[in-house]
Amino acid sequence: MKKEALLSVRDLTVVFDTHHGTVRAVDGVSFDLAAGETLGLVGESGSGKTVSSLALMGLVPSPPGTVERGSALFEGRDLLALPARELRRVRGAKIAMIFQDPMTSLNPLLTVGRQLTEVLEVHLGTNRREARRVAAARLGGVGIPSPDERLDAYPHELSGGMRQRVMIAMALMCGPSVLFADEPTTALDVTIQAQILDLLRGLQEKEGMSIVMITHDLGVVAGMADRVHVMYAGRLVEAGPTRELFAQPAHPYTRGLLASVPRLAGDPNEALYAIPGQPPDLARLDAGCAYAPRCAFAVDGCGAAVPPLERTTEARLAACFELARVARGEESHA
Amino acid sequence: MSTPFLEVRDLCKVFPVGRAGLLGKPRAELRAVDGVSFTLERGESLGIVGESGCGKSTTARAIVGLHPATSGSIKLDGVELTTLDRRGWLPYRRKLQMIFQDPYGSLDPRQTVGSILAEPLAIHGLLKPRDRKLRTLALLDAVGLNPRHIHRYPHEFSGGQRQRIGIARALALEPELIVCDEPVSALDVSIQAQILNLLRDLQERFGIAFLFIAHDLAVVRHVCHRVAVMYLGRMVELASRDALFETPRHPYTQALLSAIPLADPVAEAERRRVVLKGDVPSPLDPPSGCAFHPRCPAYAAHRDELGERCTRDLPALGPAASENPVSGQQLREVACHWAADVHARRVAP
Numbered sequence: 001m002k003k004e005a006l007l008s009v010r011d012l013t014v015v016f017d018t019h020h021g022t023v024r025a026v027d028g029v030s031f032d033l034a035a036g037e038t039l040g041l042v043g044e045s046g047s048g049k050t051v052s053s054l055a056l057m058g059l060v061p062s063p064p065g066t067v068e069r070g071s072a073l074f075e076g077r078d079l080l081a082l083p084a085r086e087l088r089r090v091r092g093a094k095i096a097m098i099f100q101d102p103m104t105s106l107n108p109l110l111t112v113g114r115q116l117t118e119v120l121e122v123h124l125g126t127n128r129r130e131a132r133r134v135a136a137a138r139l140g141g142v143g144i145p146s147p148d149e150r151l152d153a154y155p156h157e158l159s160g161g162m163r164q165r166v167m168i169a170m171a172l173m174c175g176p177s178v179l180f181a182d183e184p185t186t187a188l189d190v191t192i193q194a195q196i197l198d199l200l201r202g203l204q205e206k207e208g209m210s211i212v213m214i215t216h217d218l219g220v221v222a223g224m225a226d227r228v229h230v231m232y233a234g235r236l237v238e239a240g241p242t243r244e245l246f247a248q249p250a251h252p253y254t255r256g257l258l259a260s261v262p263r264l265a266g267d268p269n270e271a272l273y274a275i276p277g278q279p280p281d282l283a284r285l286d287a288g289c290a291y292a293p294r295c296a297f298a299v300d301g302c303g304a305a306v307p308p309l310e311r312t313t314e315a316r317l318a319a320c321f322e323l324a325r326v327a328r329g330e331e332s333h334a
Numbered sequence: 335m336s337t338p339f340l341e342v343r344d345l346c347k348v349f350p351v352g353r354a355g356l357l358g359k360p361r362a363e364l365r366a367v368d369g370v371s372f373t374l375e376r377g378e379s380l381g382i383v384g385e386s387g388c389g390k391s392t393t394a395r396a397i398v399g400l401h402p403a404t405s406g407s408i409k410l411d412g413v414e415l416t417t418l419d420r421r422g423w424l425p426y427r428r429k430l431q432m433i434f435q436d437p438y439g440s441l442d443p444r445q446t447v448g449s450i451l452a453e454p455l456a457i458h459g460l461l462k463p464r465d466r467k468l469r470t471l472a473l474l475d476a477v478g479l480n481p482r483h484i485h486r487y488p489h490e491f492s493g494g495q496r497q498r499i500g501i502a503r504a505l506a507l508e509p510e511l512i513v514c515d516e517p518v519s520a521l522d523v524s525i526q527a528q529i530l531n532l533l534r535d536l537q538e539r540f541g542i543a544f545l546f547i548a549h550d551l552a553v554v555r556h557v558c559h560r561v562a563v564m565y566l567g568r569m570v571e572l573a574s575r576d577a578l579f580e581t582p583r584h585p586y587t588q589a590l591l592s593a594i595p596l597a598d599p600v601a602e603a604e605r606r607r608v609v610l611k612g613d614v615p616s617p618l619d620p621p622s623g624c625a626f627h628p629r630c631p632a633y634a635a636h637r638d639e640l641g642e643r644c645t646r647d648l649p650a651l652g653p654a655a656s657e658n659p660v661s662g663q664q665l666r667e668v669a670c671h672w673a674a675d676v677h678a679r680r681v682a683p
Contacts, residue, residue, distance in 0.1 A: 044522035045493075159613045189385035190549065191610045194593035198609055216523065219595025223602035242599045260527035261597045262552040264579060271534065272556060274527035278492045 005032035012070035040225030096171035102163035113151030161192035233290035240316035345406035379544035381558035435516035437496035494525035
């Protein structure tokens with residue numbers, strides 16, 4: 001099933017200069033995105049999932065951030081090496097992004113219509129009247145009732161769910177082939193989240209774009225993603241097809257994460273599994289595996305070197321020295 | 335019947351909005367909480383869930399006295415709290431504590447942890463100053479923090495550790511009731527599990543009653559004995575945990591449960607979902623009759639049978655017909671014309 005990759009990221013490394021020292025927010029991340037697939041990028045705060053996507057879009061604030069190395073091939077060109085002017089042509093047109101908070105990503109001073117038509121005018125040189133027609137059609141396509149009237153509304157006049165629909169409409173204006181969705185439903189209520197996820201699924205089916213779903217919510221990933229990449233402390237620690245990964249997580253962190261989710265099924269009287277300790281301070285990472293201090297399977301060797309991300313089966317990757325023991329469930333006893 | 339530990343009757347909280355000028359009359363009123371009633375026993379934990387704007391946090395804040403109720407009664411051990419003045423409140427502050435969502439915003443950044451935890455003891459004149467230090471050390475230990483960090487400031491702790499400080503502060507006065515307002519929603523999953531386990535553990539050890547406000551139903555399922563669901567300022571269903579999660583009665587509860595993404599790709603692919611149409615209506619202009627009817631899948635499907643009841647009559651929260659009269663009455667109240675008199679009906683997905 002080796003499909004031609006639409007977007008091919010290699011060794012992406014992003015560092016930030018902070019007053020605590022240099023922080024490697026993203027460290028050697030590689031992945032391929034196939035046409036039409038949904039890739040879930042999962043991790044907790046500070047794991048580097050958002051910075052990875054910002055780096056690919058050329059949106060890492062600099063200073064303090066720098067893309068130290070890496071490449072991202074898209075349609076034969078390296079996004080990370082493109083001059084700013086050319087990257088602007090790709091960004092928003094062929095690769096689009098939606099964010100967690102639609103209120104702060106929309107311009108409060110411009111009408112919804114102006115913000116939507118601007119995209120077409122800038123990228124495709126469409127005239128205003130035609131752009132307005134397309135914008136209204138797009139708003140209708142994302143489930144906004146009476147779209148013609150809504151074009152003249154300001155963002156504050158819309159509910160959170162409607163604003164996120166506007167964001168999605170804006171992202172899709174030029175018919176992108178890749179959509180980065182960074183926690184697109186985290187700020188929304190659960191019934192509105194269900195609407196937006198339904199909408200994204202439907203749009204993907206219709207338009208055939210690839211989606212990179214960046215989220216901390218394992219439920220959202222389970223329902224949306226074909227494949228999942230798990231990040232911890234700036235690195236990819238596990239990757240694989242969604243069903244396989246959820247059924248048999250290989251990396252101890254993925255195991256811990258899945259076990260700590262409160263569920264609607266199962267015995268609610270049992271205590272939740274809780275990963276001990278705290279995520280590491282990225283400015284003070286030790287030489288070894290960043291997860292080792294919290295890991296139930298860690299041995300002395302784990303602190304010596306960073307485990308490489310290695311292929312475990314044809315479709316799966318994991319970065320752990322003790323995979324065999326983890327698979328058998330043999331925890332280390334201190 | 336004995337007096338309930340906490341008894342809330344017909345609680346209403348109205349906020350005036352859109353005042354015309356500084357002293358002008360408000361242009362409208364927002365009924366954030368509208369006729370909420372429930373009881374809570376000692377050592378029991380009740381979850382209140384619902385989406386933003388449903389009034390769950392306002393209910394919590396009215397109970398701890400952070401903003402006064404517009405009408406209705408709140409009794410703790412039979413004592414009416416709504417009519418107490420500042421001095422009268424003082425003894426009840428000891429019994430009734432609160433944990434907030436944002437563990438950073440609710441801790442004074444210029445105080446050390448030690449002084450944050452000792453402050454409530456000083457205000458209430460409890461313990462000698464020397465013993466207060468011992469007590470703060472014990473509190474840190476009880477919530478899983480290193481007592482040696484007593485001289486640190488809030489910014490030196492991670493989010494999860496700050497929430498532990500907030501919990502320790504709430505425990506300082508040995509309260510009988512802790513109101514938790516979204517205590518884990520700002521935390522990462524792995525840390526959230528630690529805090530939920532801690533709260534359960536504390537409840538078992540000290541027999542504290544919890545009023546647990548959350549938007550995440552799966553979280554509530556792990557810490558609460560009973561659960562109430564709110565929609566637009568009203569309770570629509572109140573039931574024991576298992577009854578609510580296994581056989582939700584109110585169409586809104588059913589939709590809410592079916593909207594939660596499950597961390598299980600197989601179950602996600604197979605489940606049939608009730609996706610509600612539209613947004614929550616504005617509480618400034620709530621729909622007539624049952625406020626849920628414009629989005630209600632049961633009303634949409636059974637409009638002929640239900641007639642005008644849903645659009646005209648406000649359904650009261652009342653006991654629902656037991657789904658199994660033989661095995662005994664499940665404790666459940668529901669506010670729905672459609673669900674109250676029928677047995678375990680489900681809205682069609």
